Amino acid sequence: MAATTDARGSDGVALRAMTMADLPAAHALTDELRWPHRSADWDQAFRHAEGLVAERDGQIVGTGLRLRWGPQHAAIGLIVVAPACQGRRVGHRLMTALLEGLEGCSVLLHATSEGRGLYERLGFVRTGEIRQHQGVAQPAPLIALGPDRRLRPATGTDLETLRALDAAARGMPRPALIDELFRDADATVVLDEAGHARGFAMLRRFGRGHAIGPVVAPEAEGAQALIAHLVGLNAGRFTRIDIDFDSGLGEWLESLGLLRVDAPTTMVRGAPLARDTNAQLFAIVTQALG
Numbered sequence: 001m002a003a004t005t006d007a008r009g010s011d012g013v014a015l016r017a018m019t020m021a022d023l024p025a026a027h028a029l030t031d032e033l034r035w036p037h038r039s040a041d042w043d044q045a046f047r048h049a050e051g052l053v054a055e056r057d058g059q060i061v062g063t064g065l066r067l068r069w070g071p072q073h074a075a076i077g078l079i080v081v082a083p084a085c086q087g088r089r090v091g092h093r094l095m096t097a098l099l100e101g102l103e104g105c106s107v108l109l110h111a112t113s114e115g116r117g118l119y120e121r122l123g124f125v126r127t128g129e130i131r132q133h134q135g136v137a138q139p140a141p142l143i144a145l146g147p148d149r150r151l152r153p154a155t156g157t158d159l160e161t162l163r164a165l166d167a168a169a170r171g172m173p174r175p176a177l178i179d180e181l182f183r184d185a186d187a188t189v190v191l192d193e194a195g196h197a198r199g200f201a202m203l204r205r206f207g208r209g210h211a212i213g214p215v216v217a218p219e220a221e222g223a224q225a226l227i228a229h230l231v232g233l234n235a236g237r238f239t240r241i242d243i244d245f246d247s248g249l250g251e252w253l254e255s256l257g258l259l260r261v262d263a264p265t266t267m268v269r270g271a272p273l274a275r276d277t278n279a280q281l282f283a284i285v286t287q288a289l290g
Contacts, residue, residue, distance in 0.1 A: 011085075012056045013054050013055065013056045013061060013062070013088070013093075014055055015052050015053070015054055015055075015093060015094065015097055016052070016053060016055060017051070017052060018046070018050075018051030018053045018063065020046070022053050022060060023039065023042050023046060024039070025059075025060040026051075026053070026060065026063045026080070029061075029062075029080045029082060033080065035080075036206075036240075037078075038205075040205070041207065044180070045067075045078060045286075046065065048067050048176060048177055048180075048289070049065040049066060049067045050066050050067075050068070051063065051064065051066075052064050052065075052094055054085070054093065056085070061082040061084070061090065062079075062080060062090045062091065062094055063079070063080045063094070064076065064080075064094040065078045065098075066102070067177075067289065067290075069174050071105075072104070072105055072106060072172075073105060073106050073107075073108075073171075073173070073273075074102050074105050074107045075107070075108045075172075075288075075289065076095070076098055076107060077109060077110070077286075077289060091115065092118055095118065096122070099122065099269075102269075105270055106171070106172070106268055106271045106273055107124075107268065107269045107270055108172070108267075109267050109268075110264040110266055110267070110284075110287040110290070111124070111264055111265045111266075111267050112264055113264075116265055119269075120267075123269045124267035124268065125267060126266070127266050127267060127268050127273070128244060128245065128265075129245040129263055129265055129266060130242050130243065130244065130245065130262075130263065130265075130284065131242070131243050131245050131260050131262075131263055132240065132241075132242045132262035132263070132264070133240070133253045133254070134258055135239065136236065136237065136238055136239070137234050137235050137236065137237060137238075137239040137256060137257055137258060138231075138235060138257040139231075139232055139235045142225070142228055142229065142232070143221065143224045143228050145191075145222075148193055149191065149192065149193045149194075149222075150192050151189050151190065151191060151225060151226065152189070152190050152192050153189060153190070154182065154189065154190045154197075158190055158197055158200075159178075159179065162188075162197070162200050163178045163179075165198075165199065165216045165279050166178050166214060166216060168274075168276040168278070169276060169279040169280055169281035170273070170281055170290060171272075171274045171276075172273060177285070177289065181202055181204060181285065185203060186203045186204055186205070186210065186233075187230060188200060188201070188202045188203075189201055189226055189230060191217055191218075191226055198218050198278075198279075199215075199217035199218060199222050199226060199279070200214075200215075200216055201213070201214070201215040201216070201223075201226035201227060201229075201283070206240065206286065207240060208240070209234075209240065210234050210237060210239050210240070211240045211242075211286070212227060212231070212234075212240070212283060213242060213284055214281060215227060216279050216281055216282070217280060217282055218277075218278050218279065219280070220247060220249065220282070223247065223249065224252065227249070227283070231256050231258075239258060240258075241253065241283050242284050243282060243283045243284075244266075244280075244283070244284075247282045247283075264287055
């Protein structure tokens, strides 16, 4: 990544490494843009990331995080530029600095419509789409499962398997993130088949209420069973889930009161992320974390 402080631009904006002390200002930026992140959501992302801030006259006007997952994978998120500084290439400078040292890596991000052109110019290609669904969850009819299949609460003995399922589905290893999500989740449910964990899903605090994700399953039936169980647990409360558009679950989610509100683009620079047909990613953790 770029040096701790880079040359000040002609607009007086300079980049430097983000510190914990910058998180309140970073949170204020996302509040200004009406993004839903709580201070706790920023704290969680930063625990797993290296960050940069763009600063002008002592005020933070931009942010960006990168998360290194092993030697060959990374994700970039929370690229935020204050409205007063948009259109001045601040986002381009942040992205260029965050990409330094990631040559040869597969780098994942989820792009807003406003940011997609910038990311394409930096070598990212579209690999899919996300559909953000949210609302006050309605009670969900349970999904019938085939023989030898059941849902059960996850336990600590499942953690190694959850890490492996997430790595197979996301295409990159994220053990520290899965460990933290499991520790802090309100509920983690496993899709069990003949005594073997074939998928899982988590319900946890995020943004305006709760989020469901990640959701990993071998096929749509298993994903629906996992999601329906967690939606039922959170019925009557604000719930968000960011699904892979190719999952085909959008209409079903809307029937549960979770309406589509956004459609970011999944983009990757470098080698495509490996896909495992036996462990598919039906819902992501967050757009920043992947």
